[in-house]
Amino acid sequence: MLFHPTGATHPLVETADxxxxxxxxxxxxGPALRAVFDxxxxxxxxxxxxxxxxxxxxxxxxxxxxxxxxxxxxxPGVPHGPDELAExxxxxxxxxxxxxxxxxxxxxxxxxxxxxxxxxDHTVVDRTQELLKPxxxxxxxxxxxxxxxxPDKAGLWNPAFRPLRSPVPLLAVRHxxxxxxxxxxxxxxxxAAYLQRFGDRVPGHLRGDVSAAADRLATSGS
Numbered sequence: 736m737l738f739h740p741t742g743a744t745h746p747l748v749e750t751a752d753x754x755x756x757x758x759x760x761x762x763x764x765g766p767a768l769r770a771v772f773d774x775x776x777x778x779x780x781x782x783x784x785x786x787x788x789x790x791x792x793x794x795x796x797x798x799x800x801x802x803x804x805x806x807x808x809x810x811p812g813v814p815h816g817p818d819e820l821a822e823x824x825x826x827x828x829x830x831x832x833x834x835x836x837x838x839x840x841x842x843x844x845x846x847x848x849x850x851x852x853x854x855x856d857h858t859v860v861d862r863t864q865e866l867l868k869p870x871x872x873x874x875x876x877x878x879x880x881x882x883x884x885x886p887d888k889a890g891l892w893n894p895a896f897r898p899l900r901s902p903v904p905l906l907a908v909r910h911x912x913x914x915x916x917x918x919x920x921x922x923x924x925x926x927a928a929y930l931q932r933f934g935d936r937v938p939g940h941l942r943g944d945v946s947a948a949a950d951r952l953a954t955s956g957s
Contacts (some may be wrong), residue, residue, distance in 0.1 A: 747806035767852035787892025872928035
């Protein structure tokens, strides 16, 4: 496990911790942790017949797991609302940035999942993600919402598919990458963050959409 230098958050369970009995500090939450770890190692890394494209549901997860850059933390109890959850996630955001590797190609595979196994109102996860998304993208990060609901967001390639379903409510933190534009295109603040970071290296298949969004942003004066 990894422990925050100031103790501001719960520890991060590492991939290696799942090879045997979980450490004492998190063993009580073993069912939730193992359910999500297995979900990541089976669902996220594999293809899905409803996905609408070839390849894994999440193209980055397999490498993240293989390199030991995939960490999970678990928070029991029920937060009072998105503001409380957002405050909690700030510690993980800052810790994520400081975790090695902090630069180079390998850094893009870092992932932190923060689990809320006692949270029955899944909309709190959705609203927290919506609240934090502009700030995270401004810092070059993505925050994703997953829960058993599932979240309302449809798949990019199949509108009938709900790819963000997970066995336990959670929020995921990772680095933003150039192919993330489809997740950011509908909000001026996130479009601006994307253009600031990737405006000179937009993938070819996204250039038309990015150009249109940039024009819209210029017209609106944002």
